[in-house]
Amino acid sequence: MTGQTQRNIYLDKNFDRFVAQLSEWLAIPSISTLSENREDVRRAAEWVEKRLLEIGFAEPRIVPTAGHPLVYAEWHIDDRQPTLLLYGHYDVQPVDPLAEWLSPPFEPTVRDGNIYCRGACDDKGQVMIVLAALEAWVKTEGTLPVNVKILLEGEEEAGGDSIAEYVRKNPNLLKADAVLICDTHMVSPEQPSLVTGLRGILYTEITVTGAKTDLHSGSYGGVAPNPLHAICVLISRLKGEDGVIAIPELAANIPIPSATEKQFWLRDSLHIEAALHAEMGVEHCVGEKNYPALERIGLRPTLEVHGIKGGFTGEGAKTVIPAQATAKVSMRLPANLDPHTVFGWLEKAVSTDMPNGYRVRITNLHAGKGVAINPDNPFIRAAADALAAEYGVQPIFMREGGSIPIAALFAEVLRIPLVLMGFGLPDDTVHAPNEKFSLSQFRKGMKTVADYLARIRNSGI
Amino acid sequence: MTGQTQRNIYLDKNFDRFVAQLSEWLAIPSISTLSENREDVRRAAEWVEKRLLEIGFAEPRIVPTAGHPLVYAEWHIDDRQPTLLLYGHYDVQPVDPLAEWLSPPFEPTVRDGNIYCRGACDDKGQVMIVLAALEAWVKTEGTLPVNVKILLEGEEEAGGDSIAEYVRKNPNLLKADAVLICDTHMVSPEQPSLVTGLRGILYTEITVTGAKTDLHSGSYGGVAPNPLHAICVLISRLKGEDGVIAIPELAANIPIPSATEKQFWLRDSLHIEAALHAEMGVEHCVGEKNYPALERIGLRPTLEVHGIKGGFTGEGAKTVIPAQATAKVSMRLPANLDPHTVFGWLEKAVSTDMPNGYRVRITNLHAGKGVAINPDNPFIRAAADALAAEYGVQPIFMREGGSIPIAALFAEVLRIPLVLMGFGLPDDTVHAPNEKFSLSQFRKGMKTVADYLARIRNSGI
Numbered sequence: 001m002t003g004q005t006q007r008n009i010y011l012d013k014n015f016d017r018f019v020a021q022l023s024e025w026l027a028i029p030s031i032s033t034l035s036e037n038r039e040d041v042r043r044a045a046e047w048v049e050k051r052l053l054e055i056g057f058a059e060p061r062i063v064p065t066a067g068h069p070l071v072y073a074e075w076h077i078d079d080r081q082p083t084l085l086l087y088g089h090y091d092v093q094p095v096d097p098l099a100e101w102l103s104p105p106f107e108p109t110v111r112d113g114n115i116y117c118r119g120a121c122d123d124k125g126q127v128m129i130v131l132a133a134l135e136a137w138v139k140t141e142g143t144l145p146v147n148v149k150i151l152l153e154g155e156e157e158a159g160g161d162s163i164a165e166y167v168r169k170n171p172n173l174l175k176a177d178a179v180l181i182c183d184t185h186m187v188s189p190e191q192p193s194l195v196t197g198l199r200g201i202l203y204t205e206i207t208v209t210g211a212k213t214d215l216h217s218g219s220y221g222g223v224a225p226n227p228l229h230a231i232c233v234l235i236s237r238l239k240g241e242d243g244v245i246a247i248p249e250l251a252a253n254i255p256i257p258s259a260t261e262k263q264f265w266l267r268d269s270l271h272i273e274a275a276l277h278a279e280m281g282v283e284h285c286v287g288e289k290n291y292p293a294l295e296r297i298g299l300r301p302t303l304e305v306h307g308i309k310g311g312f313t314g315e316g317a318k319t320v321i322p323a324q325a326t327a328k329v330s331m332r333l334p335a336n337l338d339p340h341t342v343f344g345w346l347e348k349a350v351s352t353d354m355p356n357g358y359r360v361r362i363t364n365l366h367a368g369k370g371v372a373i374n375p376d377n378p379f380i381r382a383a384a385d386a387l388a389a390e391y392g393v394q395p396i397f398m399r400e401g402g403s404i405p406i407a408a409l410f411a412e413v414l415r416i417p418l419v420l421m422g423f424g425l426p427d428d429t430v431h432a433p434n435e436k437f438s439l440s441q442f443r444k445g446m447k448t449v450a451d452y453l454a455r456i457r458n459s460g461i
Numbered sequence: 462m463t464g465q466t467q468r469n470i471y472l473d474k475n476f477d478r479f480v481a482q483l484s485e486w487l488a489i490p491s492i493s494t495l496s497e498n499r500e501d502v503r504r505a506a507e508w509v510e511k512r513l514l515e516i517g518f519a520e521p522r523i524v525p526t527a528g529h530p531l532v533y534a535e536w537h538i539d540d541r542q543p544t545l546l547l548y549g550h551y552d553v554q555p556v557d558p559l560a561e562w563l564s565p566p567f568e569p570t571v572r573d574g575n576i577y578c579r580g581a582c583d584d585k586g587q588v589m590i591v592l593a594a595l596e597a598w599v600k601t602e603g604t605l606p607v608n609v610k611i612l613l614e615g616e617e618e619a620g621g622d623s624i625a626e627y628v629r630k631n632p633n634l635l636k637a638d639a640v641l642i643c644d645t646h647m648v649s650p651e652q653p654s655l656v657t658g659l660r661g662i663l664y665t666e667i668t669v670t671g672a673k674t675d676l677h678s679g680s681y682g683g684v685a686p687n688p689l690h691a692i693c694v695l696i697s698r699l700k701g702e703d704g705v706i707a708i709p710e711l712a713a714n715i716p717i718p719s720a721t722e723k724q725f726w727l728r729d730s731l732h733i734e735a736a737l738h739a740e741m742g743v744e745h746c747v748g749e750k751n752y753p754a755l756e757r758i759g760l761r762p763t764l765e766v767h768g769i770k771g772g773f774t775g776e777g778a779k780t781v782i783p784a785q786a787t788a789k790v791s792m793r794l795p796a797n798l799d800p801h802t803v804f805g806w807l808e809k810a811v812s813t814d815m816p817n818g819y820r821v822r823i824t825n826l827h828a829g830k831g832v833a834i835n836p837d838n839p840f841i842r843a844a845a846d847a848l849a850a851e852y853g854v855q856p857i858f859m860r861e862g863g864s865i866p867i868a869a870l871f872a873e874v875l876r877i878p879l880v881l882m883g884f885g886l887p888d889d890t891v892h893a894p895n896e897k898f899s900l901s902q903f904r905k906g907m908k909t910v911a912d913y914l915a916r917i918r919n920s921g922i
Binding site for chain 1: 493494495496554555557558561618619620646660662664671672673674675676677678679680681682683684685686687689690691692693694696697698700701702704734737741742743744745746747748749754757758761763765766767768769770771772773774775776777778779780781782783787789791793816817818826827861862863864887890891892893894895
């Protein structure tokens with residue numbers, strides 16, 4: 001019996017316990033953006049610290065920060081083996097709109113082979129994959145195959161400022177040969193994939209002020225500034241129906257993809273668009289018609305409005321013209337663009353496009369650079385081999401539209417290869433109601449990561 | 462001593478009690494649009510029913526309706542005297558944004574000669590003016606000078622469907638020679654005015670649906686429909702920065718004002734715009750540049766967005782693309798236009814202007830026709846004389862931008878003159894935080910209405 005067979009048997013035998021443990025962790029509402037959940041975020045950190053201790057890490061520790069704490073642990077087995085840095089996050093997104101959840105967002109519920117809960121896929125379930133794989137090694141071999149450092153944060157959904165500061169200040173502590181991040185998606189349950197690109201993010205708040213007080217639309221309608229209307233005009237100028245973002249500096253700085261990549265996007269475009277239509281429940285994709293869907297998701301910048309606050313949105317009718325309105329507007333950016341530079345461009349565009357008669361203020365709530373990965377290194381080749389062995393089909397390399405700001409920082413500060421091997425599925429609805437994680441992916445993920453650790457032993461040094 | 466002097470002495474002597482009674486009524490949060498305030502609305506109706514009984518009305522009664530109740534009372538004194546129908550409403554607007562109130566919205570507070578509370582001016586304070594004037598007659602003369610019917614509703618801020626049905630079904634009960642409505646504003650504390658025009662209103666909700674579920678802007682940004690963005694594009698198409706409403710049928714049907722009226726609007730335009738700037742705290746008015754401000758408020762149609770719901774507007778950042786978004790959009794309309802006809806035009810414009818890839822639904826929440834009044838009748842002349850006597854200056858006739866849907870219905874069903882004599886001031890911030898009513902206006906209003914009743918005795922039959 002090979003070591004991997006033994007580890008797989010161990011993982012199968014203990015699978016129900018792993019699901020139970022994940023459920024325990026998921027039930028802690030560690031929403032990092034809401035101050036009322038501050039203690040819950042801390043409890044989620046303490047929970048995973050205890051798990052690391054149970055697995056056998058000698059001194060896992062909670063690292064205080066200006067924001068939510070980090071969790072750090074390391075296990076050094078042999079100077080001749082490579083060191084793998086493992087990253088994940090234990091914080092989750094807010095849950096609204098609450099009414100749309102079929103089961104309460106923090107009551108983990110298994111239905112149809114999936115576990116439903118906020119954080120199930122993003123990212124507690126995927127962190128648990130890594131912990132289960134480590135445990136399988138320790139319990140079957142008495143030790144790990146490579147040196148491991150593990151760093152978990154509690155602010156991934158809230159900008160990640162604390163981990164960024166920590167990484168910049170501790171490059172020696174975090175010194176490693178590669179970093180493995182399980183926080184992305186595969187194309188489908190049958191088609192594993194490795195992510196070679198992540199977009200950066202810029203998240204802003206635009207506040208528009210008109211009159212000094214709310215006004216009655218009867219008495220002042222026709223002469224009063226309406227900040228809600230001004231925001232509509234502004235946003236429609238920043239991005240029109242055609243999906244083109246009207247920031248001149250941006251258009252001139254969007255990278256042109258390689259011919260190979262473009263070919264891949266175009267080859268499967270009909271199939272991919274059909275899959276997207278089914279996932280979203282729509283008849284057509286929206287956006288820039290001249291680019292294939294995967295390029296629009298993986299490489300092109302976006303500008304989205306996530307919410308507009310101001311005036312009256314309750315039951316019935318109120319004829320108020322609000323004094324102020326605020327829009328949450330984010331951009332996704334190709335990896336070559338520094339989001340702080342883009343914030344400057346956006347600031348300028350907002351001031352140009354703003355209708356007359358209003359005061360406008362734009363705030364950068366958080367920003368993170370994107371990532372472009374060259375897959376030609378032993379750590380990514382080993383990941384591809386592990387996926388091929390578990391799924392029976394070669395993985396594809398693809399860009400993902402989301403942002404993991406810390407990934408860019410690891411690449412910049414630690415200068416080591418990034419391995420973005422995620423087990424989420426396109427219909428996991430992360431960041432939305434009824435987030436789930438497939439239990440089959442949960443199980444296959446553990447086995448793949450356990451195998452991956454074996455494959456990088458003796459490699460890459 | 463004349464009767465009017467006696468009545469004025471009575472009103473001055475009892476003024477503090479009137480303020481206390483108004484405070485008692487104001488403290489009842491009779492918000493008609495919110496279902497949780499249903500019982501409060503009823504309590505406000507019962508409160509005024511009791512006041513009418515105390516004044517001496519024989520059988521005031523609460524009239525149940527499909528919505529909030531009406532309050533009706535009558536006092537017939539003499540077949541040879543005219544009958545005046547008095548209308549007002551005891552319901553109030555919602556109070557959000559709550560944080561902006563300097564004193565709690567339902568704790569009546571006197572500061573600087575004003576009483577602050579939701580409903581202080583609109584319309585409980587003005588109804589109390591009428592009740593105090595009636596009381597002064599009864600207590601000094603033992604009776605009223607004319608026949609009086611009084612009809613108060615609890616749905617003015619919620620569409621007024623119930624009173625509309627009641628008026629249509631009871632034209633004989635409500636038969637009168639004129640209707641007096643105290644629910645409007647004066648130009649300034651020094652310049653009394655009578656309103657000769659009210660705009661109609663159409664209040665709608667536009668719901669836009671994109672995907673079947675909320676989506677993550679990382680994974681789907683670039684291909685996903687964003688209903689919030691679509692609403693921005695739609696609204697900016699319906700009305701641009703220039704304030705022009707892009708509904709072709711509307712443009713062709715806006716009335717052209719008389720030369721006299723245009724002259725009046727233009728004559729004082731600089732002074733009036735300066736006053737509006739001060740009231741609103743802005744440097745410029747917004748809207749259609751080619752029309753004087755008073756024409757834009759009094760006669761031109763408007764299209765305003767009052768709130769946009771959907772996505773995330775809480776603390777921090779959430780990168781959600783919502784499946785659905787809803788905008789509250791109202792229009793103010795010149796008196797010649799039927800709001801139901803305009804709803805059809807708007808429906809057509811929405812369907813034309815809606816970006817591709819979305820489903821859109823527009824609902825007519827409520828609608829009321831505007832009013833244009835010919836001031837040449839004894840009931841308005843008497844009102845002008847009463848104002849001139851109390852304020853020492855001739856009132857001006859002007860159009861007000863707000864809507865009192867029931868006014869149009871009274872004119873249509875009862876075919877009698879409307880007298881819109883209001884005592885609100887431009888800075889009363891009705892429908893907004895810190896609504897107030899000037900105690901000086903409260904006092905002068907009572908005296909004016911008491912005098913008005915004397916002046917219409919023996920007239921107009």
